[in-house]
Amino acid sequence: MLNFPNPSRVYDASRHGVCFWGYDNSREVAFLVDDKMLKKLNPDILEDELALLAAFDRNRVQILEFARNVYNGGTQSRYTIS
Secondary structure, three states: OEEOOOOOEEEEOOOOEEEEEEEEOOEEEEEEEEHHHHHHHOOOOOOOHHHHHHHHHHOHHHHHHHHHHHOOOOOOOEEEEO
8 A cells, every 4th residue: 555654745846746665565666746747736827946845745635635536556666747
């Protein structure tokens, strides 16, 4: 089962999104929610790092649910939510 005990997130300018991590038992799984998705969730936000991180924080519950839905439990260790 996928859990998100670590609230850390970081903006990755090179990948144009916010990265965060989940855990399936002891296995770490990386997620990226891209800028476009964050803008869909918050159409009126600016497109700078602080605004995008704030948008992630405001929508964390929904984004984590998206992550649970895309995660397949296989060997893949990175997922993008867009």
